[in-house]
Amino acid sequence: MNTQEIMTTLAVGGGLAVVLWVLAKVGRVLASVFEALAALAVLGVALWGLLRAVGWIVRQLVGHWRTCLALLALWGWCTVLGWVSLVVTVGVLAAVLLVWWRLDAVGYDQWCGRWLRAWWLRWALYGRKLAGWLHACGLTVRDDAIPVDVTVNLVSRRRKREAVAKARQASGVAVPKLLSVRSGPSWDEVRVRLVPGQKPEDFDEKARELAVARKVSRCQVRELEPNVVSIDFMRRDLLEAAVACLPVPEMLPTDGSGVDLRAVYAGSTEYGKPWTVPLMGRGAHTLVAGATGAGKGSVMWSPLVSAAPAIRAGLVRMSGIDPKAMELSYGRGIFARYGQSGKEALEILEALIDELENRKRVFAGNTREVPLSTEYPLELLEFDEIGALTRYTDRKTREAIVERVAVLATQGRALLFTVRGYVQEPTKDTVPVRELLPRRVALRVASKTQVPMVLGDGAYERGAWANRIPEGSAGVGYVWGEGIREPLRVRAGWVPDQTIKHLERYVTNGGASVVHLSDRRGERGTA
Numbered sequence: 001m002n003t004q005e006i007m008t009t010l011a012v013g014g015g016l017a018v019v020l021w022v023l024a025k026v027g028r029v030l031a032s033v034f035e036a037l038a039a040l041a042v043l044g045v046a047l048w049g050l051l052r053a054v055g056w057i058v059r060q061l062v063g064h065w066r067t068c069l070a071l072l073a074l075w076g077w078c079t080v081l082g083w084v085s086l087v088v089t090v091g092v093l094a095a096v097l098l099v100w101w102r103l104d105a106v107g108y109d110q111w112c113g114r115w116l117r118a119w120w121l122r123w124a125l126y127g128r129k130l131a132g133w134l135h136a137c138g139l140t141v142r143d144d145a146i147p148v149d150v151t152v153n154l155v156s157r158r159r160k161r162e163a164v165a166k167a168r169q170a171s172g173v174a175v176p177k178l179l180s181v182r183s184g185p186s187w188d189e190v191r192v193r194l195v196p197g198q199k200p201e202d203f204d205e206k207a208r209e210l211a212v213a214r215k216v217s218r219c220q221v222r223e224l225e226p227n228v229v230s231i232d233f234m235r236r237d238l239l240e241a242a243v244a245c246l247p248v249p250e251m252l253p254t255d256g257s258g259v260d261l262r263a264v265y266a267g268s269t270e271y272g273k274p275w276t277v278p279l280m281g282r283g284a285h286t287l288v289a290g291a292t293g294a295g296k297g298s299v300m301w302s303p304l305v306s307a308a309p310a311i312r313a314g315l316v317r318m319s320g321i322d323p324k325a326m327e328l329s330y331g332r333g334i335f336a337r338y339g340q341s342g343k344e345a346l347e348i349l350e351a352l353i354d355e356l357e358n359r360k361r362v363f364a365g366n367t368r369e370v371p372l373s374t375e376y377p378l379e380l381l382e383f384d385e386i387g388a389l390t391r392y393t394d395r396k397t398r399e400a401i402v403e404r405v406a407v408l409a410t411q412g413r414a415l416l417f418t419v420r421g422y423v424q425e426p427t428k429d430t431v432p433v434r435e436l437l438p439r440r441v442a443l444r445v446a447s448k449t450q451v452p453m454v455l456g457d458g459a460y461e462r463g464a465w466a467n468r469i470p471e472g473s474a475g476v477g478y479v480w481g482e483g484i485r486e487p488l489r490v491r492a493g494w495v496p497d498q499t500i501k502h503l504e505r506y507v508t509n510g511g512a513s514v515v516h517l518s519d520r521r522g523e524r525g526t527a
């Protein structure tokens with residue numbers, strides 16, 4: 001090897017050494033950079049996870065603050081006093097509640113049971129399932145403007161379901177928010193806040209679907225605020241068993257009557273509250289519709305039993321038109337005027353109109369409503385099977401009766417005249433004065449089409465399913481309108497035959513005034 005080759009070899013070797021040295025240096029630097037980046041990435045992921053965890057905890061704390069507080073309290077108890085004392089305390093508490101429930105179910109439910117039940121139902125049922133029910137019933141709003149980017153994992157059905165559920169959220173489906181759950185003896189009231197694009201009527205229309213989803217026989221929707229509705233689910237039926245009417249009092253109250261004729265007990269509502277009806281004043285004219293055996297008799301008698309002291313005191317004067325001759329005749333004694341045929345019905349109506357005209361003469365210009373007194377009592381007309389005389393009789397009598405009932409219904413309120421009619425077939429042909437009797441009660445009717453005839457348009461859709469009342473539930477019906485915002489299921493107090501006789505004795509012992517139909521001008525005799 002000559003000198004030149006040696007020099008070249010040395011130069012190449014030196015160059016290679018330099019390159020290797022540089023590469024080693026660069027490698028070290030790169031390794032440190034990658035190490036730093038990896039460390040940063042790990043730190044970033046850890047921080048991101050931490051932030052998400054903190055976010056989740058905050059969400060839970062805010063969204064389920066009661067549960068969080070309870071868990072915190074339990075943890076604190078276990079830490080300070082030990083779990084044995086906790087188990088013993090919970091056991092004793094459960095035993096006390098059980099005894100309370102056994103001894104006084106009503107008091108227990110009022111003070112404790114309903115809160116516990118509402119909490120439990122929110123947790124176990126509505127919180128978990130309501131969103132799904134609403135979505136299935138078409139009560140969610142899909143925002144199509146939000147782009148959907150879904151990757152569905154088909155590995156298993158469960159994962160597929162989860163992916164679809166996530167996709168539903170991600171695709172901008174706005175679900176009404178569950179606000180609160182209240183639980184009464186028979187109803188759960190689930191309040192939800194509507195999302196933009198919805199209206200309370202959307203929920204009304206889906207009441208039946210929601211009832212099916214919740215597996216209950218009845219669901220009703222009430223509008224609480226423009227954007228808040230209460231979806232009420234009936235867990236059990238408080239009207240399943242017959243409801244008692246008030247007892248006929250033994251003695252006349254010393255203050256005269258003691259009866260508020262604007263809110264007289266008639267039975268019970270499906271919420272377990274008293275159902276009251278006005279016999280006097282605004283909204284007192286009533287039409288009760290129901291197929292044969294639906295219980296029209298109890299809707300008629302139950303308020304009369306409640307108003308017995310006022311009838312006996314002479315503050316209410318009863319008139320009865322009884323084409324069937326089987327209903328009012330059983331308590332004939334309480335009626336000051338009573339008739340069965342078309343001719344007698346006309347005489348009663350004529351007598352009432354004479355009295356009406358008389359009151360007009362006495363009070364016109366002096367007062368806007370006749371003050372109730374024994375001299376000018378409430379004239380209450382019970383018109384059973386009104387259709388028998390407003391349709392199924394000769395034309396002349398029919399027209400005369402319709403005309404007079406219309407006069408009483410349109411002019412009677414301030415002059416203290418009330419008409420209560422009962423009908424099996426609530427068509428306009430059968431009861432031409434239907435619209436003049438504003439308070440309606442729909443007992444069991446023959447068909448779905450009869451529901452709006454009695455209660456008005458939309459009643460069936462809003463839950464007044466009067467055609468589906470079972471035959472065995474006599475006295476059960478729906479009321480709507482006249483201050484009642486949503487169809488309300490009620491059951492009239494059942495009035496046994498002996499109670500009607502008792503009522504008759506109670507009223508006539510005090511000297512019920514009887515107007516003889518021949519004495520048109522209201523001369524009164526005593527029964």
Ligand SMILES: Nc1ncnc2c1ncn2[C@@H]1O[C@H](COP(=O)(O)OP(=O)(O)OP(=O)(O)O)[C@@H](O)[C@H]1O
Binds near residue numbers: 291
């Ligand atoms: N509120 C009620 N609770 C329990 N049973 C009732 C009630 N009302 C009525 N009943 C019972 O139902 C049956 C029919 O009642 P009711 O005679 O009042 O029916 P209705 O509608 O007047 O029938 P119709 O038009 O044929 O006279 C009776 O045996 C009665 O005892």
